[in-house]
Amino acid sequence: MHLVMADQGGNNIVMREYRKGNWTVNETMVLIEAKKMDDERRMKKSGDSEGRSKPTELRWKWVEDYCWRKGCLRSQNQCNDKWDNLMRDYKKVREYQRRTAETAEGNNHNNEGSYWEMEKNARKEKNLPSNMLRQIYEHLEEVVEKKGIQRVVAAGESGPNPNIPYVMDRPMTSVQPSLPPLLQHQLPAAIPPAIALPLPALPPLPPPTAAPAPLVQPSPLPYAQPLPTVDSDTSEYSDSPAKRRRRSGGNGEGTSGTASANNSNEVGTAISKSASIIAEAIQASEEREERRHRDLVSLHERRLKIEESRTEINKNGIDGLVAAINKLANSILTLASHNNQSAPK
DNA sequence: TTGAATTAATAGGATCAGCC
DNA sequence: GGCTGATCCTATTAATTCAA
Structure with a gap:
């Protein structure tokens, strides 16, 4: 797909x-x-x-x-x-x-x-x-x-x-983007395709004076980017604000990095490590979500079963009641006819 | 601090497809 | 063909972020 x-x-x-x-x-x-x-x-x-x-x-x-x-x-x-x-x-x-x-x-x-x-x-x-x-x-x-x-x-x-x-604490531009192609193979296979596949351009490296690059810090948050x-x-491209919002899906185009070979190696190693950590976190999160989902489904099923059995019990009860009333009515009728027959004329 | 840019939320209207 | 419901498109507003 x-x-x-x-x-x-x-x-x-x-x-x-x-x-x-x-x-x-x-x-x-x-x-x-x-x-x-x-x-x-x-x-x-x-x-x-x-x-x-x-x-x-x-x-x-x-x-x-x-x-x-x-x-x-x-x-x-x-x-x-x-x-x-x-x-x-x-x-x-x-x-x-x-x-x-x-x-x-x-x-x-x-x-x-x-x-x-x-x-x-x-x-x-x-x-x-x-x-x-x-x-x-x-x-x-x-x-x-x-x-x-x-x-x-x-x-x-x-x-x-x-x-x-609406507060976000997950840097959009840090971890998510840009694993170099060589790292594609280092991601665990268990990562969902939607996560493993996209490998956009390598962003420009931060200047040396910049704060420690979040690029190499694994996101502590176990959800997918x-x-x-x-x-x-x-039909998603126009200049209206709404359209601008719709445009927001893909980013990173035109940001292919031109860093030096040394820096690339260091960053590549760092990215490789963080990618592994992220991948593990994502996988763990996936499993937790999956378990939770299964729990929810089974809970729903149980609730449905309880509802069904309650309905069944009610139905049986009403059926029993109707049968009892019918029996009682028959008995009364029988008794009445007996009385009529045996009554002195 | 301020203004520009971006995003989310909301609402109204247009369009399309299915049904009678 | 008209009606209806679902989807899609557009505009507006408020909130948020970020750079000057």
Whole structure:
């Protein structure tokens, strides 16, 4: 699914072929999960003291990469747009549910049914999304409300720095870019293709006077870097801010380094080491994510089974009750007819 | 400190595809 | 052909980062 291409500098970049068409429920779930993970790691990092001093990350690129790892082959723009639309629908439904709940409290009875009990037409009349799945709504609720709580908590903990949700402490331009081609073979094979493949241009080396180059410092954060992929979407280039944002996917072009041979060797060695460390961290993170995902799935399955068995039990109970009532009725009838027959005339 | 550049979030509208 | 829902595109605003 990845098309490896060479840019003008002869460096490999990744051209992804994105899936088009309607989003499946599964893809939507993956996206929601990706956003959840994104929020979680952001909240985790927001606790670090490094705070705002580091460049922002391309969060939707991260989401895209996460989705790809989970088999949802969508671009960051698609993810972004889908999320926007999901949030629109979610907020409409949530607002409606809230209103109906308040009305119900005020009137002591609910004269408007919940969204889930409404017919499609009724939903349309109220300008609500016609087919928001409860499953998706609940997942969204989980993510959105949790995020809200986290923000409040984080703001309380972090004191003077209220800019919690969007603080990044992962340098975009340090670790991610630019392993020289020779290092491609040094990356463990277990790294997902989306991580192992892209090998963009070597950036210019920092001047000797610069602060210790983060280039050789392994990222302590065990998640994948945004990748220098190129959207297969073709209509993404204009000068509007929104378009500028859409352009952000690939960076590093035109930055092929021209450092001296000595420096290259040193940096190459350092990069090699850090690449190994990063690869291990990424792998460990992948495994943790995978385990967590499996746990979640099994939890869902168990919940479904419990629901099913409860339904079954209820059904059996009602059946039994009906049978008992029928028996009782028959007995009464029999008794009554006996009494009628044996009664003195 | 300030202003430019970038990114995220949001909303409105256009377009496309499926259905009747 | 019209309607509807889903997707995509564009504009706007606020937040953030960074260099002068």
